[in-house]
Amino acid sequence: MYSFQTARGGAGEYRWSLPKGFPRPRVPSGNPMSAAKARLGRYLFYDKRMSVNGTEACASCHRQDLAFTNGKALPLGSTGQAHPRKAMSLVNVAYSAVLTWSNPDLHSLEQQALVPMFSEHPVELGLLGREGSLIDLLRSDAVYRELFPKAFGDSKDPFTMANLAKALAVFERTIISARSPYDRFHFDGERDAISGSAQRGESLFFSDQFGGCFRCHGGFNFSDATDYAGSPDAAIRYHNTGLYNMAGKFSYPMPNLGIFEHTRKPEDVGKFKAPSLRNVELTAPYMHDGSIATLEGVLDHYVAGGRTIKDGPYAGLGHDNPNKDPRITGIGLTPQNRADLLAFLRSLTDTDLLHDARFANPW
Amino acid sequence: MAGNRIVDAAGRPFLIRGTQLAEFRLQTEAYNYRSGADVGPYSGTALSAIRLRFNMNAVRVPLNVFDATGPAYWADLSKLVRSANEIELLAILTAREPGAGMPSHKTAEFWAHCAAFFKDYPNVIFDVFEDPEPAAVPKSAGGAQSAAGWNFWRHGGETGDGREVIGIQDLVQVIRAAGAKQPILAMSWKDDRMFEGASRTGEAPPIADANIVYEVSPRLAATRTDAEREAHFGFLAKRAPVLANDWGFHLDDAAECALVPSDPTAAGEWVEGSLNYFDAHGISWLVSAYEPGKLIQEASLLAATTLENGWTCGHVSAEAGLGRVVQAHMRSTVERGLFIVSTGGGPDVARGGYAIAYGPVMAERDATGKGPRLPLTLGGVAVQVTDSLGATRPAGIAWAAAGWGQINFVIPAESALGPARMTIVRKDGSRISTNFIVTEAAPGFFTHVSCRGPASGTATRVSADGRRWQSEISFCTPPGRGPNASPYADCRTIPIPVTKGATTTVRLRGSGLRYAGSLSNVEVTIAGRRVPVVAFGPTGEDGVDQITIEIPAELRGVGEADLLCHVNGRVSNAVRIGIGTGKPAS
Numbered sequence: 029m030y031s032f033q034t035a036r037g038g039a040g041e042y043r044w045s046l047p048k049g050f051p052r053p054r055v056p057s058g059n060p061m062s063a064a065k066a067r068l069g070r071y072l073f074y075d076k077r078m079s080v081n082g083t084e085a086c087a088s089c090h091r092q093d094l095a096f097t098n099g100k101a102l103p104l105g106s107t108g109q110a111h112p113r114k115a116m117s118l119v120n121v122a123y124s125a126v127l128t129w130s131n132p133d134l135h136s137l138e139q140q141a142l143v144p145m146f147s148e149h150p151v152e153l154g155l156l157g158r159e160g161s162l163i164d165l166l167r168s169d170a171v172y173r174e175l176f177p178k179a180f181g182d183s184k185d186p187f188t189m190a191n192l193a194k195a196l197a198v199f200e201r202t203i204i205s206a207r208s209p210y211d212r213f214h215f216d217g218e219r220d221a222i223s224g225s226a227q228r229g230e231s232l233f234f235s236d237q238f239g240g241c242f243r244c245h246g247g248f249n250f251s252d253a254t255d256y257a258g259s260p261d262a263a264i265r266y267h268n269t270g271l272y273n274m275a276g277k278f279s280y281p282m283p284n285l286g287i288f289e290h291t292r293k294p295e296d297v298g299k300f301k302a303p304s305l306r307n308v309e310l311t312a313p314y315m316h317d318g319s320i321a322t323l324e325g326v327l328d329h330y331v332a333g334g335r336t337i338k339d340g341p342y343a344g345l346g347h348d349n350p351n352k353d354p355r356i357t358g359i360g361l362t363p364q365n366r367a368d369l370l371a372f373l374r375s376l377t378d379t380d381l382l383h384d385a386r387f388a389n390p391w
Numbered sequence: 392m393a394g395n396r397i398v399d400a401a402g403r404p405f406l407i408r409g410t411q412l413a414e415f416r417l418q419t420e421a422y423n424y425r426s427g428a429d430v431g432p433y434s435g436t437a438l439s440a441i442r443l444r445f446n447m448n449a450v451r452v453p454l455n456v457f458d459a460t461g462p463a464y465w466a467d468l469s470k471l472v473r474s475a476n477e478i479e480l481l482a483i484l485t486a487r488e489p490g491a492g493m494p495s496h497k498t499a500e501f502w503a504h505c506a507a508f509f510k511d512y513p514n515v516i517f518d519v520f521e522d523p524e525p526a527a528v529p530k531s532a533g534g535a536q537s538a539a540g541w542n543f544w545r546h547g548g549e550t551g552d553g554r555e556v557i558g559i560q561d562l563v564q565v566i567r568a569a570g571a572k573q574p575i576l577a578m579s580w581k582d583d584r585m586f587e588g589a590s591r592t593g594e595a596p597p598i599a600d601a602n603i604v605y606e607v608s609p610r611l612a613a614t615r616t617d618a619e620r621e622a623h624f625g626f627l628a629k630r631a632p633v634l635a636n637d638w639g640f641h642l643d644d645a646a647e648c649a650l651v652p653s654d655p656t657a658a659g660e661w662v663e664g665s666l667n668y669f670d671a672h673g674i675s676w677l678v679s680a681y682e683p684g685k686l687i688q689e690a691s692l693l694a695a696t697t698l699e700n701g702w703t704c705g706h707v708s709a710e711a712g713l714g715r716v717v718q719a720h721m722r723s724t725v726e727r728g729l730f731i732v733s734t735g736g737g738p739d740v741a742r743g744g745y746a747i748a749y750g751p752v753m754a755e756r757d758a759t760g761k762g763p764r765l766p767l768t769l770g771g772v773a774v775q776v777t778d779s780l781g782a783t784r785p786a787g788i789a790w791a792a793a794g795w796g797q798i799n800f801v802i803p804a805e806s807a808l809g810p811a812r813m814t815i816v817r818k819d820g821s822r823i824s825t826n827f828i829v830t831e832a833a834p835g836f837f838t839h840v841s842c843r844g845p846a847s848g849t850a851t852r853v854s855a856d857g858r859r860w861q862s863e864i865s866f867c868t869p870p871g872r873g874p875n876a877s878p879y880a881d882c883r884t885i886p887i888p889v890t891k892g893a894t895t896t897v898r899l900r901g902s903g904l905r906y907a908g909s910l911s912n913v914e915v916t917i918a919g920r921r922v923p924v925v926a927f928g929p930t931g932e933d934g935v936d937q938i939t940i941e942i943p944a945e946l947r948g949v950g951e952a953d954l955l956c957h958v959n960g961r962v963s964n965a966v967r968i969g970i971g972t973g974k975p976a977s
Contacts, residue, residue: 049819215821224656228699231727234753234794242794247755248819364655364701 047206048215049248051256053122059138059194061201067390068175069199072192074389077165078145079106080154086144086196087389089115089152093382095307096203101318109150112283114318117311119381120304122201123248125255126264129300129316130286137197142189163187203387205306205378213375222375229372232365239330239359241369250305250376266299267353270334270346271315279349281342284317298351309377323370331366333358392602396673397574397632400513407481407516407604407634407675408721409449410441410686414487415471416455417464430691432681433471435478435953435965436843440693441681442478443736443964445714446721449481451636451677453521456488456501465508473919476514477955478962483576483677484509485518486562492524493547493556499565506569518576518606518636519562525580527556535580536588541597544580544589563600576634578606583613585623596631604632604675611640611650615661620668634675638665639685640713645705655698659726662698662716678717683709686717693843699727729825731813734835734842734902735964741833743804744903745789745934746813748774748825752798753817754791765789765801765933771818774800778829779809786813787933801934802829804906832912833903834956834963837935839867839882846954846966848899850887850942852973862888864897864968886971889947896925896941897968899954904936905929907958915940917968918952948972 042061044052055061072078076085084106090096096118102110113129121127127134134140144152155162166172167187179195180186210230213221222230232238234246244252244267253264266287272280278297280286286299300316314320320329329335333356334347346352361369381387392398399405413432430436441447452471458464472482484505488498498520509515525535527550532539547558559577566575577598579585585607589597596605607624614620624633640658642648652658669676679685688694688710696712719726722738729750733740740746754770765787767773774786784803791798798815806829814824838844845865852860864887867880889895904927907913913924915938927938938956949970956963 049821051819215819224654227727228655231699231751231795234751236794236796240794246793362700364699368699 046204047211049211050204050206051248051258053201053204054255054257054259055122055201056136056138059197061198062179064175064179065195065198066202067199068172068179069195069197070387071171071175071390072196073199074391078153078155078162080151080158081106084153086141086153089144090118092384092387092389093310095119095205095310095378095381097311099312101313105150105152106154107151109152111150111152113316114313116303117307118200118203119205119307119378120203120249122204123254123256123304124251125253126301129303130266130284130289132264132266132287132290137200138190138193141193141196141200159189163189166192203381205381207380208306208376208378210372210375211378223371225368225371226375227372228364229368229370229375232361232369233372238361238365238369240355241330243355244302244353245305251302253301254304265302266296267302267356268298268300268349268351269315269329269356270349270352271317271319271329272298272335272337272342273344273346273349274342275344279344279351281317286316295351298349305373306376307378307381309374310382323373324366327361327366327369330356331359331361392574392604392632395629395631395633397604397675404673406670406673407449407483407677409447409451409480409483409677410445411451411453411637411677411680412437413680413682414453414455415468416458417467430843432690433474435474435955435967436693437681437690438475438478438480439736439843439955439962439965440687442480442962443738444693444732445686445695445718446738448479449483449516449677450475450681451483451485451518453485453487454501454505456486456498459501459504465504469508469512470919472509472512472515474953476512477916477919478965481514481516482512483516483518485521485576487521491556492527493543493550493558494520494562495554495556499557499562502562502565503569506566506571510569510571510573513573516574516576516604517566517571518578519559519566520578522581522608523559523578525582527551535582536584538588540580541589545597560598560600563598563603567600572602574602574604575600576604576606576636578608578636579624581608583610583623585609585614586627587623589627590630596627604634606634606636608637609635609665611647611661615650617668620665625668625672625674628672628674632673632675634677635669636677637679638676639679641679642702642704642711643684643707648702648704651704653701655701658698659713659716662713663720666717666720678713685712686714688712688714691843692841697726724825729813729815729823731825731827733833734837735833735962736835736842737833737961739828739830739833739961740802741831741903741906742802742806742808742829743905743929743934744802744833744936745799745835746802746827747797747799748813748815749797750795750825751823752792752794752796752815753821754793754798755818756793757796758791760787760789760791763932772798773816774798775814775816776803776806776829777812777814778807779811780807782807789934830961832905832907832958833961834901834907834913834958835903836899836901836954836956836963836966838966839865839880842964842966844967845882845884846899846968848897850895850897852888852890852893852895854890854893860888884951884967884969886950886969887942888971888973889942889944890973891944891947893973894941896939898937898939900930900935900937901956901963902934902936904938904956904958912959913938914957915954916957917942917946917954917970918949920946922946942970946970 073086089098089103098115103115127140145155176186180191209221212218234242280298288296314326337343396404475482528535528540528543529551545558545560547556695714695718697715702711715726722730724730731748734745754772758770760766760769767785769788770791775783777783786800789799811829816822836846848864850862865884867882923941925939930937951969953965954968
């Protein structure tokens with residue numbers, strides 16, 4: 029297994045040891061990396077006591093075997109409420125320039141970690157108003173009595189919600205997928221790491237004449253919403269892919285209107301972040317609302333230049349959505365091209381990640 | 392010939408590696424030369440692409456013996472031959488007698504005239520008869536591959552259906568009798584066994600002439616392994632020069648296509664395996680054919696066909712074919728790798744000149760280098776050129792594509808001549824390299840679209856009393872919009888006014904010229920006629936050169952024509968130029 033990071037114990041300097049091709053993630057100055065924080069964060073991430081009724085943890089919606097997604101279109105919170113959007117993968121989230129599908133204001137993992145704990149619409153972990161009892165619980169646990177002080181020994185009281193969020197964020201930053209067959213082919217010179225079909229698919233993926241997939245899913249993390257230490261401050265782009273084109277006020281179904289929910293600009297309806305395609309084979313169902321079940325279906329969507337829904341409440345020609353990204357015009361693909369593109373996308377699956385003990389349930 | 396090798400005028404071993412053009416017809420030729428079309432099968436653009444982009448050295452031109460009826464035919468055919476020769480392509484003239492099976496007196500008459508006409512063209516080869524039919528052999532002879540069958544192939548006789556035919560040896564004698572001394576191609580029986588049985592070990596090759604190349608047409612159905620190649624024609628290659636003609640995939644033939652591996656990588660490896668066999672055994676080849684759906688996808692864009700996108704057997708597709716595999720082989724690279732061309736499109740690039748590399752550039756973003764001094768890093772990528780002395784230098788970059796695309800860069804002027812290596816170094820530390828040759832000069836002209844079509848430049852006319860007029864020599868209308876519009880600019884030549892009593896010069900923009908040495912090394916032709924070169928040299932922009940030519944009065948009114956430049960044996964891309972009379976268009 030590729031060792032991509034090492035860390036010294038305690039809250040001392042954390043040393044990234046990233047594989048070729050991977051830049052150093054940007055880490056907020058207020059929450060430097062440490063092995064102790066990562067260890068604490070890992071325990072918290074898998075602890076079902078972090079939900080109102082002890083049924084769910086962060087890991088419930090972010091399963092390691094599914095590349096830290098959960099395989100559901102609309103995940104359920106601990107009280108059974110459905111989340112309106114699919115759980116995004118946490119793999120390489122350290123490189124996300126912006127978090128969630130469509131919140132252009134959410135850049136901090138520390139901030140984001142609190143959202144599922146305390147959100148009410150919908151209830152996810154259902155901890156709103158229970159902060160005190162949660163902290164008491166953590167204080168009373170022998171494991172946490174060891175881990176919190178090690179991680180936050182400088183704090184007068186290490187048991188705080190802020191430190192809890194910091195530890196979760198640090199753990200999430202360590203979940204880096206960098207050794208898919210594609211990486212080994214591309215960066216390590218393993219010529220047999222991917223098939224000829226995947227190699228052909230790579231050239232299709234990175235060619236403008238075949239849809240220019242890489243224009244939104246490019247770079248080492250296969251997303252145009254990528255950030256790292258020293259990266260230029262490029263504007264983050266959101267995309268309407270023509271998934272819907274309903275009649276009426278909004279062309280996308282409520283409550284998923286994309287960044288319009290934040291900007292209130294009509295032209296932003298239906299615009300979402302382009303997620304990383306790393307491990308995309310494992311992250312079905314697809315799109316922000318999980319409305320496409322398979323990778324083949326996603327390909328059909330882009331080949332058609334938008335989705336056509338013939339009847340029902342969502343009926344409409346996504347191809348004609350006025351906010352659609354102008355690059356998405358349809359792609360002429362032969363059956364061979366389709367097979368090759370799929371082979372390429374599947375070559376981005378990092379199976380080591382799925383079994384990496386550093387990210388597994390420690391309980 | 393020297394034993395089993397073709398040798399050039401200097402006695403060096405020479406392999407014919409080329410392709411076939413569409414059958415020559417007067418009206419096709421007229422279309423290309425007289426209507427201004429610049430991309431047809433006999434155009435300078437097509438020949439230039441074969442020579443430079445495919446790095447080939449020969450074109451085979453099928454000729455129907457019944458078409459050769461008058462002086463116009465021979466005059467126009469000779470224009471095509473001269474155009475090919477001018478661009479350093481051998482012209483292989485092939486006689487077709489449709490439906491004959493074996494040659495009749497008509498083919499003999501054709502060769503008597505053709506050989507006499509072209510006997511003084513040193514870069515012409517005669518291919519005496521296309522597709523001798525084994526079915527023409529009388530049944531009593533015991534089959535085409537029997538001794539009697541091969542005797543029939545040599546000398547003809549009465550066919551099974553009672554026709555009198557002549558043989559391949561007879562046609563060779565007709566050609567020699569006309570005074571032509573060039574090499575002659577003699578094609579095997581048109582069956583899967585080709586030259587099997589034509590001669591045994593130690594015997595002389597089957598045709599009595601010292602200047603014969605034996606021609607076969609190996610089909611995938613029967614000649615797939617080295618053992619089969621050896622049995623059908625490889626054995627003969629040990630004693631005489633052999634050329635594999637019409638070689639390649641025929642994906643539109645459902646039966647043959649069914650034998651092609653359905654996986655593009657495996658199919659490409661089969662192509663490469665055949666080419667490697669030819670190379671290893673000194674066998675020349677002509678791949679089928681320079682036309683859409685075979686070697687190229689489309690005539691005007693010059694894009695090679697590819698196996699990458701798959702194919703449907705029996706279905707004619709313009710995109711599917713072995714063009715890119717052949718192109719990669721001829722550039723000693725791999726199909727899906729990185730390969731370099733000069734501005735002219737050839738594999739050799741001049742120091743101080745522009746090079747274009749195609750492949751996985753993978754810049755962070757599409758980026759254009761600005762200013763007369765080009766940046767050394769662009770879009771997060773850098774280019775290094777390691778010359779034949781091992782010195783590595785950074786190259787200025789003018790364009791870098793995100794993803795799979797092209798990168799335009801300038802070969803450092805200090806680079807030593809000879810084999811070199813170019814490496815793209817990306818910001819993430821990954822890199823990709825390919826080999827090429829650095830030369831002193833490799834002329835190429837810029838145009839508005841991919842270095843083909845109308846040249847870009849400026850014409851200056853100076854009257855006897857010193858008055859000056861300047862004008863552009865081409866213009867473009869931008870690409871159209873909408874689903875059916877061409878994504879490419881439509882470019883046309885503007886007739887350069889050539890008037891009596893005035894001097895007209897044209898300054899053209901190009902690359903790869905600055906180290907050409909003296910004026911006498913630089914030769915420019917328009918419509919095959921040499922024109923005076925007034926000056927050449929750098930423009931002050933990295934990689935960009937200029938050349939000024941004078942348009943002689945005798946070219947006045949010649950219309951649209953090909954312009955070519957030769958420097959020290961290297962030829963440029965063919966570009967179009969229009970020369971008028973100076974009178975307003977009616």
